[in-house]
Amino acid sequence: MPTATTAPELHPDRLLPPDPAERAIARRLYQRVRDLPILSPHGHVDPDLLLHDQPFTDPAGLLVTPDHYVTRLLHADGVGLDELGVGAGALSEGAARRAWRQVCEHWSVFRGTPVRYWLEAELVEIFGVTDRPSAATADRMFDRIAERLAEPSFRPRALFERFRIQVLATTDDPCSDLASHAALDADPAWQGRVIPTFRPDRYLEPSRPGWPAAVRRLGAAAETDTGDYDGYLRALEARRRYFAEHGATSTDHAHVDARSEPLAPAEARRIYRSALAGDATPAEATAFRRHMLSEMARMACDDGLVMTLHCGVRRDHHPATAERYGPDVGADIPVRAELTDALRPLLSRYGTHPGFHLVVFTVDETVWSRELAPLAGFYPSVYVGVPWWFLDAPDAIRRFREAVTETVGFGRTSGFVDDTRAFCSIPARHDMSRRLDAGYLARLVADHRLGEDEAAEIATDLVEAQPARVFKL
Amino acid sequence: MPTATTAPELHPDRLLPPDPAERAIARRLYQRVRDLPILSPHGHVDPDLLLHDQPFTDPAGLLVTPDHYVTRLLHADGVGLDELGVGAGALSEGAARRAWRQVCEHWSVFRGTPVRYWLEAELVEIFGVTDRPSAATADRMFDRIAERLAEPSFRPRALFERFRIQVLATTDDPCSDLASHAALDADPAWQGRVIPTFRPDRYLEPSRPGWPAAVRRLGAAAETDTGDYDGYLRALEARRRYFAEHGATSTDHAHVDARSEPLAPAEARRIYRSALAGDATPAEATAFRRHMLSEMARMACDDGLVMTLHCGVRRDHHPATAERYGPDVGADIPVRAELTDALRPLLSRYGTHPGFHLVVFTVDETVWSRELAPLAGFYPSVYVGVPWWFLDAPDAIRRFREAVTETVGFGRTSGFVDDTRAFCSIPARHDMSRRLDAGYLARLVADHRLGEDEAAEIATDLVEAQPARVFKL
Amino acid sequence: MPTATTAPELHPDRLLPPDPAERAIARRLYQRVRDLPILSPHGHVDPDLLLHDQPFTDPAGLLVTPDHYVTRLLHADGVGLDELGVGAGALSEGAARRAWRQVCEHWSVFRGTPVRYWLEAELVEIFGVTDRPSAATADRMFDRIAERLAEPSFRPRALFERFRIQVLATTDDPCSDLASHAALDADPAWQGRVIPTFRPDRYLEPSRPGWPAAVRRLGAAAETDTGDYDGYLRALEARRRYFAEHGATSTDHAHVDARSEPLAPAEARRIYRSALAGDATPAEATAFRRHMLSEMARMACDDGLVMTLHCGVRRDHHPATAERYGPDVGADIPVRAELTDALRPLLSRYGTHPGFHLVVFTVDETVWSRELAPLAGFYPSVYVGVPWWFLDAPDAIRRFREAVTETVGFGRTSGFVDDTRAFCSIPARHDMSRRLDAGYLARLVADHRLGEDEAAEIATDLVEAQPARVFKL
Structure with missing residues (x-):
C-alpha cells in the first residue's frame, strides 16, 4: 500500500470515545490522571542504561532493531530481519540508516496497530518530529532524531x-x-x-x-x-x-x-x-x-x-x-x-x-x-x-x-x-x-x-x- | 479504594445506549416492556418462603449471607466468610449487623459489577433507601431496611x-x-x-x-x-x-x-x-x-x-x-x-x-x-x-x-x-x-x-x- | 413471532455507525468504494451457469433450496427440509411456490441475521420487489420475481x-x-x-x-x-x-x-x-x-x-x-x-x-x-x-x-x-x-x-x- 501524506498529529482527544457525551466525561477523567507519575512495576529496560547514562547511538538502535513489535510486522511484509540489523550487534551508521529507511518506507504496515500509535507519540512528543515517515522523509528524520540524541537532555537519565x-x-x-x-x-x-x-x-x-x-x-x-x-x-x-x-x-x-x-x-x-x-x-x-x-x-x-x-x-x-x-x-x-x-x-x-x-x-x-x-x-x-x-x-x-x-x-x-x-x-x-x-x-x-x-x-x-x-x- | 459520596441514583435511562439516536429508540422499546409481568422459568427461591410468608429476618440474611455473588467479592477483598455469617445458620442481630457493615464498608469493590447494579436497584426501588452504603451509613441503612422488613407489605407474598x-x-x-x-x-x-x-x-x-x-x-x-x-x-x-x-x-x-x-x-x-x-x-x-x-x-x-x-x-x-x-x-x-x-x-x-x-x-x-x-x-x-x-x-x-x-x-x-x-x-x-x-x-x-x-x-x-x-x- | 408490516427499505446509511461523527466519515469512505468492481477470489458458483446462460427457473430454486443459510434456520423453526425442496432435484412450480411460501411465512426467523440482510438487498436491488415477505405477499412476490427471471436482463451473464x-x-x-x-x-x-x-x-x-x-x-x-x-x-x-x-x-x-x-x-x-x-x-x-x-x-x-x-x-x-x-x-x-x-x-x-x-x-x-x-x-x-x-x-x-x-x-x-x-x-x-x-x-x-x-x-x-x-x- 502506498503511503498517504498527512503529518502525524497527536490529537488531544485521541483514543477517547467519539460519542460527545462520553467524550466529555472521558476528557474530565483523563485530565485527572494525565500528568501523574509513572509506576512501571514490570519491564525489560536494562539498568545499565541509567547507570552509565550514555547517549543513545541512533534512531534504529533505539526504536527499531531491539523492538520485536516493530521487526515482526516488517518481516511479515517481506523485509529480512538482517536488513533491520536484528542479531547484528551494534550497527554502523549506514546499517542504522538503512534499517530506519525500511521502517519509513513500510510505514503503512503499522496502520491500525499500537506500534504506529506508540512510535508516532514518541516521534512527536519526545523528538518533536512531525514528518510522516516515508521514503522521502526517512533520511531527514534520521538526522533530526540523531541530532537530538546527541543532546544532553536526551540522555537516559x-x-x-x-x-x-x-x-x-x-x-x-x-x-x-x-x-x-x-x-x-x-x-x-x-x-x-x-x-x-x-x-x-x-x-x-x-x-x-x-x-x-x-x-x-x-x-x-x-x-x-x-x-x-x-x-x-x-x-x-x-x-x-x-x-x-x-x-x-x-x-x-x-x-x-x-x-x-x-x-x-x-x-x-x-x-x-x-x-x-x-x-x-x-x-x-x-x-x-x-x-x-x-x-x-x-x-x-x-x-x-x-x-x-x-x-x-x-x-x-x-x-x-x-x-x-x-x-x-x-x-x-x-x-x-x-x-x-x-x-x-x-x-x-x-x-x-x-x-x-x-x-x-x-x-x-x-x-x-x-x-x-x-x-x-x-x-x-x-x-x-x-x-x-x-x-x-x-x-x-x-x-x-x-x-x-x-x-x-x-x-x-x-x-x-x-x-x-x-x-x-x-x-x-x-x-x-x-x-x-x-x-x-x-x-x-x-x-x-x-x-x-x-x-x-x-x-x-x-x-x-x-x-x-x-x-x- | 475509599468510597465516593454520591447517593445512589436510578436514572431512567440507565443501561440504555449513550448515543442519542440509539437511546431515543431504546427508550421507546423499553417503555413497551418495562411493566410487563415477570416469567421466571428457572431459579432457586425456596417455595417455603411463599408458603409460610414469614417476614425476612434482617438485611444481611436477606441480601448478603446467602448470595455468593456478594460474598465472593468481599472474600477476594480480604473479608473472611465467617465475618459475613456464611455457613453459620441464622444470624444474631449483632452478627447480621456486622455482616451488613462489611458490605457497606467495602461497597467500592462492587463498582462496575452487576451486584452493585442489582443491590442499588433493590435498595432504592424496594426499600426506598437512597444512602450510598459506607461505614458512616451502614447502621442507619440496616435499621431502615430492618424496619421495612417488619411491615406486612414487605412479606414475601x-x-x-x-x-x-x-x-x-x-x-x-x-x-x-x-x-x-x-x-x-x-x-x-x-x-x-x-x-x-x-x-x-x-x-x-x-x-x-x-x-x-x-x-x-x-x-x-x-x-x-x-x-x-x-x-x-x-x-x-x-x-x-x-x-x-x-x-x-x-x-x-x-x-x-x-x-x-x-x-x-x-x-x-x-x-x-x-x-x-x-x-x-x-x-x-x-x-x-x-x-x-x-x-x-x-x-x-x-x-x-x-x-x-x-x-x-x-x-x-x-x-x-x-x-x-x-x-x-x-x-x-x-x-x-x-x-x-x-x-x-x-x-x-x-x-x-x-x-x-x-x-x-x-x-x-x-x-x-x-x-x-x-x-x-x-x-x-x-x-x-x-x-x-x-x-x-x-x-x-x-x-x-x-x-x-x-x-x-x-x-x-x-x-x-x-x-x-x-x-x-x-x-x-x-x-x-x-x-x-x-x-x-x-x-x-x-x-x-x-x-x-x-x-x-x-x-x-x-x-x-x-x-x-x-x-x- | 408474528410478522410486522414495514416494507423493506434499503437505507443509504445501513450498517454505518450510528454516531454522527463516525457516520459522516464512514459515508465518505464508503462512497469511494461503493461502485468499484467485485473481485471474488473464492466461491461456489457453477461455471455452467454462465456458460449456458439459461434463465433461472424460479425464486425458490434460485434463492432458497440450494442455500443452506436459508434452509437451516427454517429447519430450526420446524419446517421440514422436504417442504423446502431440499434434495429433491428440480422443483415443480407447485413445489417451488410452496417452498417460497415457507420462507415468506417464516420471514421473522431471519430478523437480525445476515440472511435477512442479503435477501432483502437482493429483492429490492435486483428484483425491485419492495413487499415485506409474509403469507399475504408470498404468491405475489413469487410471480413478480418469476416474471423478472424470464427477462433477458435477468439471465446469469x-x-x-x-x-x-x-x-x-x-x-x-x-x-x-x-x-x-x-x-x-x-x-x-x-x-x-x-x-x-x-x-x-x-x-x-x-x-x-x-x-x-x-x-x-x-x-x-x-x-x-x-x-x-x-x-x-x-x-x-x-x-x-x-x-x-x-x-x-x-x-x-x-x-x-x-x-x-x-x-x-x-x-x-x-x-x-x-x-x-x-x-x-x-x-x-x-x-x-x-x-x-x-x-x-x-x-x-x-x-x-x-x-x-x-x-x-x-x-x-x-x-x-x-x-x-x-x-x-x-x-x-x-x-x-x-x-x-x-x-x-x-x-x-x-x-x-x-x-x-x-x-x-x-x-x-x-x-x-x-x-x-x-x-x-x-x-x-x-x-x-x-x-x-x-x-x-x-x-x-x-x-x-x-x-x-x-x-x-x-x-x-x-x-x-x-x-x-x-x-x-x-x-x-x-x-x-x-x-x-x-x-x-x-x-x-x-x-x-x-x-x-x-x-x-x-x-x-x-x-x-x-x-x-x-x-x-
Whole structure:
C-alpha cells in the first residue's frame, strides 16, 4: 500500500470515545490522571542504561532493531530481519540508516496497530518530529532524531525524569549480583528508583539446554551446593532473599502452561538427580517445572515477593529464524491457555495465604471472563494482569475491561504494566492506558452504572494506589 | 479504594445506549416492556418462603449471607466468610449487623459489577433507601431496611405481587414430595404460580459421595426397587411424571461437561451394579453419567419436560473453603466448554424429536458463536440459554446478543432466566435484561438492519411469548 | 413471532455507525468504494451457469433450496427440509411456490441475521420487489420475481455484468477437465473472467468412503499411475499444473483440523499402500491427511498456487439428515480450532518461502487474536482470511477487524471473500463488507488513530489491490 501524506498529529482527544457525551466525561477523567507519575512495576529496560547514562547511538538502535513489535510486522511484509540489523550487534551508521529507511518506507504496515500509535507519540512528543515517515522523509528524520540524541537532555537519565517515572522495575537473572542497581542506588547524582525482578525460568525448566550448568551457577551465586534438590531449593530461597534485599518486590514466571501440581519431596529429589545427570525424560522435566511453580508460590508466602505469571506463548515458532537471529525477534506465537485446573493445586495450598499476591497475565483473551476474573473474584491473592503483548492495544484493552470488570470490578486488576524493553515507549504506553481507562469509565458513567465521582476515584487509583498495592511498591 | 459520596441514583435511562439516536429508540422499546409481568422459568427461591410468608429476618440474611455473588467479592477483598455469617445458620442481630457493615464498608469493590447494579436497584426501588452504603451509613441503612422488613407489605407474598411475578419456578430434589408447592396451590389466599423443577444431578453421578444411598432414597420416593438399573430408570421416570403432575415443566442438569455418549444397555446395567457396590472406577462413573444425560433426553421426549443444561463449572475450587463453609459460597470457577461433539450423540437421537426442548446455558462465552448458536440454528429442539452466572451482566449480555443473533436471530434464544436465589433481585435482573435487549435492538434499528416495528415485536416477545413457548409455561 | 408490516427499505446509511461523527466519515469512505468492481477470489458458483446462460427457473430454486443459510434456520423453526425442496432435484412450480411460501411465512426467523440482510438487498436491488415477505405477499412476490427471471436482463451473464464482477473463482474437482471454463474463455460473446480453484480434499483423506476409487480417477485424469505413492504425488502435481494453466490461482483445503506433521517418505508410501488396499487404520488415515497438507504447501511453493485453508467444521452433525438429504444442508457445526501448533510443521518448512501464500479462514473466532493474527504478523506467507460462514455477518466482521488489526494491520488480511453458492447474493455480500470496513476505519479516524486520507487508501486497497495481491489475480 502506498503511503498517504498527512503529518502525524497527536490529537488531544485521541483514543477517547467519539460519542460527545462520553467524550466529555472521558476528557474530565483523563485530565485527572494525565500528568501523574509513572509506576512501571514490570519491564525489560536494562539498568545499565541509567547507570552509565550514555547517549543513545541512533534512531534504529533505539526504536527499531531491539523492538520485536516493530521487526515482526516488517518481516511479515517481506523485509529480512538482517536488513533491520536484528542479531547484528551494534550497527554502523549506514546499517542504522538503512534499517530506519525500511521502517519509513513500510510505514503503512503499522496502520491500525499500537506500534504506529506508540512510535508516532514518541516521534512527536519526545523528538518533536512531525514528518510522516516515508521514503522521502526517512533520511531527514534520521538526522533530526540523531541530532537530538546527541543532546544532553536526551540522555537516559534526563528522559527518565522527563517521563516522570517514579519506579522502574527491570527483569534480572537470579545469578545477577545486581551491581548496576546497587551502583545506581549509591550514586548521589541519581534520585530515581530502579528495582530488580527475580526471573528464574531457566533454572526451573530442566528441559532447557544447559540446565545442569545453570543450576551450578545458581549454587555458586548463592554459595550453596546445588548438587542435590534440597541445596537447590536453598539456593533459590537465598537468591530471592538477595533480590528482596536489593529492592525487588516481585518475581516473574513465564512457562508454556500454568500447571502447578506439586510432587512428593522424594519424587522431586529423584527427578532433580536424574535431570542433573541429563537423564530426566521430557515428562519428568515437565512435572518438575510444574512442581517448581508451586514451590515458587510457597517461597512467595515466606518472603513476600509478589509472583507474576506470563504464560501461554510458543517461543521461537520458526526454528530457522531462531537459529539465525536468536530469541525475541517476533516469532513467538500464543497458544490456548487454561488456568482453572492448572492453578488449582497452587491456589488450594497458597491462594488464601495472607500477603500472597499472584498476578496473572495472558495472551489468550478467552480466559479473561471465563477463568481469570472468576479466580481473582474469589482468591484474595489473585490479581488480573492487564492486557499484555499482542493484547496491549486499544481495542483489546477495551475488551479486557468489558470482560473482567463485571466479575471483579477494578480493585482486583493489576494497574497498568508496560512490560517493555522500548524505553522511549514507556510514556506513550502509560498514556494510552490512561486514555482507555478514562473512556471505559466514561461509558459506565454515561449509561448510569457509576457516578462520575466514583469514576474519578477509580481512574486515579488505577494509576497510583493500585499498582503500588498489587506490586508492594 | 475509599468510597465516593454520591447517593445512589436510578436514572431512567440507565443501561440504555449513550448515543442519542440509539437511546431515543431504546427508550421507546423499553417503555413497551418495562411493566410487563415477570416469567421466571428457572431459579432457586425456596417455595417455603411463599408458603409460610414469614417476614425476612434482617438485611444481611436477606441480601448478603446467602448470595455468593456478594460474598465472593468481599472474600477476594480480604473479608473472611465467617465475618459475613456464611455457613453459620441464622444470624444474631449483632452478627447480621456486622455482616451488613462489611458490605457497606467495602461497597467500592462492587463498582462496575452487576451486584452493585442489582443491590442499588433493590435498595432504592424496594426499600426506598437512597444512602450510598459506607461505614458512616451502614447502621442507619440496616435499621431502615430492618424496619421495612417488619411491615406486612414487605412479606414475601406481598413482594411477589409487587414484583408482578406471573410464574416462578423453583429447583427441587427428585425425592421431594413437593408438599410446599401443593400447599401453595391449595391455599385459597394465594393466587401466584410457583412450579417445581426436577434436578437429578446427584442421582446421575455415581462418583458423588453417598450415591448408593441416594438412589435407594430415590427408589423409596418412587416406590420402585432401584436395586438394579431397570428399576432405577423406572424410578427416575416415575419421579419425572410426579413432578410433571405437580406443575413442573422442566428438568435441570448441571455437570462439568455436556458429553452424552450412550452405553449399550448391558454395559449400563453392569456399571450400575458396580457403582451400587461402590466398585465403579472413575471412568465408569463418568461414562454412566454421560449415558444418563442421553437417557434424560429420551425421557424428555416421552414426558415432554423441557431439558435445561448448565455445564462447565469446576465446583468448590478451593477445598479448604468447601470443607469449612460448604458449597455455593463463591468458590466455583468455570472451565472451557465443548458442545458440538459432546451433544452429538444426544442430538443424533433426539435432536429432531417433535416437542423436545433442550435449553443450553454456558459460562464459556466462546461457545456462543462457535457452537451453541450453530446448533440452535439447525436443531428444532435446541435453544440458546441467555447469559448465566458470571456472564449475567450488561457488557456480557451485549456480547451474547452480538454473538448469537447473526446465526440464530431471536426466536431460538430462551428469553430471560434469572436463575437466582436472591428473591429481591428478581425484578432488577429482569429489568436489566429488558433494558439491554432494548439497547441491542435499538442498535439494529439505528443502523437499519431492522424496522422499529419489528424491534418492538421482538422486545415484547422476548419477555412474554418466548419464555412461555421455550419452557412450555 | 408474528410478522410486522414495514416494507423493506434499503437505507443509504445501513450498517454505518450510528454516531454522527463516525457516520459522516464512514459515508465518505464508503462512497469511494461503493461502485468499484467485485473481485471474488473464492466461491461456489457453477461455471455452467454462465456458460449456458439459461434463465433461472424460479425464486425458490434460485434463492432458497440450494442455500443452506436459508434452509437451516427454517429447519430450526420446524419446517421440514422436504417442504423446502431440499434434495429433491428440480422443483415443480407447485413445489417451488410452496417452498417460497415457507420462507415468506417464516420471514421473522431471519430478523437480525445476515440472511435477512442479503435477501432483502437482493429483492429490492435486483428484483425491485419492495413487499415485506409474509403469507399475504408470498404468491405475489413469487410471480413478480418469476416474471423478472424470464427477462433477458435477468439471465446469469447479464447479472454478472450488472454486478460488476471482474473476477469470479469457482471451486472444482481436481479431475475436472475444466471444459466449462475453457468454453467460456473461448466464447467471443463473453468478456468476464471465471477461473477455477483446485479443491483436492477428497483425494487427500483416505478415511473418506470411496477413496481408492477416487485416487484411481485422479490417476486417469492425470494420465499417471496412482498405484503407488510417488505416482499419486505426480498426479496431484500434474492436475495442479493443469488447473494453473487453465487460469486457477489458488487451491482450497477444508479438513476438520489444520495439523500438518509430515511423514517420512517411506512411512507415507506404506500408509498409501495400506489405504489403497482398504487396510489403513483411522489413525494412519489421519496422519496421511496431515502429511498431505504439508505436501500441498510444498507443491504451492513450486507452482505458485495460493493455498487457502478452511478448517474446523464437523460436517453432517445429524446423521439422519445427511442420510436423507445429503451434505451441505445446514447441519454442519463448528468445533474449536488450533493453529499455532497445527501449522508449525508446515510453516517451519515453507513459511518464509518467497511467493508462498497461505490464507487461513476460521469459524472459531477465538483464534483471530490469539493465533491467526500473530502468525500472519510474522510469516510473510500467512494471510488472515476474512470472516467466513457463520461469522460472515456485521457484528462478527466488526469483531474480526477489532481482533486482528492491532496485531497485523490491514495488509495481512485477505480482502473480502464471499465464498457463496448464492450467485445473486454476491453484490450484497461485497457491499456489506465495504460498509463495515468503512465503519471500522471511521472509528479509527474518529478517535484519531488514523488520518482520513490513510483510511481512504485502506478502504480502496481492501477492495482492489489487496485481494488481487493475496490471490495473485
